Amino acid sequence: MSSANDSGRRDFLKKAALAGTTVTVAPGVLLHTLEAAPRTEPVTDKVRWGMLIDTSKCVDGCKDCVEACDKENGLDLVNKPEGAPDDLWERQRPRWIRQVKLKDNLTGRVTTLPMMCQHCEYPPCVDVCPTGASFKRADGIVMVDRHICIGCRYCMMACPYKARSFIHADVAAKLTHTPRGKGCVESCNFCVHRLDNGQTTTACQDACKHQAIVFGDLKDPNSPVSKALKQYPSVAVRDDLKLNPGVRYTNI
């Protein structure tokens, strides 16, 4: 294809994207734009959302993904309860992404990585939930239905990744797409409101300037995450538990 043709095609895509439509680039491949329509059909298991995190690109001291997650999901609107000690608040405040630092005691090599809900295929939080509030969506996203959650926190104890948070006090301000109230458990949901509205990225991925996070459909062999998983050796954290998490890491 000549370069003139190439630029014509690019212009067409740009214009189409500006018009806020969904463009079919090739059979089965859709370009979704920010203005894509909200979902009207139920999610199916033809898609499984997943993530690959390259810990060698993750920089010690960088908080971009955590801050973007807090902002996207309204976690920065949750205030410290009056009179609560600082250390207690730091331990108990809701956080969907934890920053974990690993040190190999033999070699002294330090690795930093973001740790969030790993969206297991066999999630222990779902196994232990007495009310059915903890559930796995057809597309692999593990979530809490807060209409049903009674706040017993069994799921927090069952999660080997320490991924879940509990809301201890009333929350004054909340976002429309992330309801939140006292007495429920919550965790990373892969920015489900974005996915349901036709977007295909998460806030943490967009925020990571080091490109350490690749997100996408694990069942689509052509998705960036599937290609990256095929190319690089990766591990599941606590692989011994056989949970088959949707989040995987390289260079740990």
Next chain:
Amino acid sequence: MTGKSSITLLAILVTGLLGGPVALAGEAVEGTAKADKLQNCVEPTPVMRRRHFEFIEHQRDLTVHQGIRGSKYSLAGCVDCHARRDGEGKPVPVNAEGQFCDQCHDYAAVEIDCFMCHSTVPGGK
């Protein structure tokens, strides 16, 4: 015009300005909600009055478990359409005293649990 009558006139004007259509911050202005300009809701008004809670209760399961966000019924839609604005153009919570949700729920003495978690003003996705 005598001095006394002009003072009275001024007093009337000032009270008229303060107590009249000028709304203070935080005070809802009538006619500023999207719904105020519409004939009826997503269903005819009598149906909405009787069954609005059923509509959103079924819809919540579809949204949370199946990811359907483009449905006809949605609590975010209720809030978006029924929230009035105050004198400064800021949205007033739909469950604030005298506002859309509160009016009937207060009269019927039915507590609304939605807003323990859900946002009471439009905004976000």
